Amino acid sequence: MHTSLIIPTRNAASHLDRLLPALRMQTLQPNEILVIDSASSDDTVARFREFGARVHVIAAKGFNHGGTRRLASELVGGDALIVMTQDAIPATPDTFANLINELQLDPLNGVAYGRQLPHPGAGVLGAQSRHFNYPPQSCTKRLADAPVLGIKTCFSSDSFSVYRRTALQAVGGFPVDVIGSEDAYVAARMLLAGLTVRYAASAQVYHSHDYRLMEEFHRYFDIGVFYGRETWIRHAFGDIGGEGKRYVLAELRALRQAHALHRAPEVVVRSAFKLLGYRLGHLERYLPNSLKQRLGMFSTYWT
Template sequence: MRLALIIPTRNASAHLDRLLPALAAQTRQPDSILVLDSESSDDTVARFRAFGARVEVIRVAQFNHGGTRRLGCQLVEAEALLFLTQDAIPAAPDSFARLLANLTLEADIGVAYGRQLPHPDAGLLAAQARQFNYPSQSRTKRMSDADELGIKTCFSSDSFAVYRRDLLEAVGGFPSNVIGSEDAYVAGRMLLAGYAVRYAADACVEHSHDYRLVEEFRRYFDIGVFYGRERWLRNTFGKAEGEGQRFVRAEINALRAVGAIARVPEVLLRSTLKLLGYRLGYLERYLPRQMKRRLSMFPGYWK
């Protein structure tokens, strides 16, 4: 099975000292590497080209989480499409090999996404978020799991994920215009079409974010926009709010475990901002465009 690696980038230079050696060390090398760069002002393009990757530069205004990945699929020829973000660093030489093995484990698996570990310098809450969303046990998810897992059934992350091209195309591919969560969109379509989503806990990358309070608010505004526009996901798999309550409890328990209970007010404030951002995003159709540009992490989306 031919494997194409597709990496969207913008000013990725700070990550390349770790990322490029990790790519070179993979025991399963991709048959091709495509970098879709959004007009980087640093040396991202030059370094990837020197590494041997094909680099296509697109205008910043043309970038879209779904549309850019859709373009990437059209520019490569391979049966397996591996997506990686610029700040997701393969944690072991066999990360790609293990992820691909999970994709081919059963005939109906359309996408396999890997485990995300915190970066070495990640803060406590960032590390806890990785542990909550990416447990140590692998699992194959199908529509029959929706009653148990709810919205987590269609949870997936193309920060590190590999898709079977034929099944991706069978469900219409990546959406051409979404603000984010294109991975959940595709996973939901695959599940509804009778395909499976595989979580591969043995295929790992280091990938985490220490978001500031304002960044957290904006991120959840965008998530709310997505679910407000793609209401079929909520109608099919359930609301995201219940999962958020579980997440808050897990954060508080993590603080207690290390004697950092004094940070609980921070968790509560952060959670309040997330909820506020999500609900504003969900109701964005009532907001003026200029306000949405100011609230979003991706103001360029609101053309």
């Protein structure tokens, strides 16, 4: 299977001392590496070119989570498109090989996404986010699972995933214009088309964030914008409300296990800010762009 690796970048230099050696040690080497760089001001472009990647530079204001990945998919020739972010670091030499192997377990698998482990030194809550969304067991998700899994049925992550090109093309490719969550968009389209989504726990990367309070708010504002616009996803798979309650309970359990229950009020406040951001995102059509630039994480989307 001809494999292409796609990495969108923006000032990625701080990650490259870990990322480039991890890419070099992979037992399965992609047939080509394409970096889509959003006008980095550091040495990202030079270092990737020295590494042997093809680098396509775009204007920073031209970046779009769906549209840029769509452009990248049209610039490569792979049957399998590995898509990852600049801060996702392969954890083992077999990370790519295992991801491809799990995709190929079933011809109906349209996308497989890997397991994300906390970066070394991640905080309790940042690590808990990875443990909650990326358990140690692989699974295959189908449309028939929606009554049980709800919105998690179409959960996928372009921080580290692989798309079967034929399946991606069958559902129209990456969306041209979304504020984020293009991975959930494509996964939902695939499920509705009768394809399956594979969670590949054997393919592991280090990828986590210790978001500050307002960063959580901004992130959930963008998520609210996405689901407020893509109502067909909520109609097919449900809203994120029930999943949010499970997440809060899991955070409290993690704090108890870490003997840090004194931080429980922080979880409550964070959850309130997430909910507020999400609800405001749903109401974005009533807000001026100048305000949305300040409310969201992807501020250039509104320019």
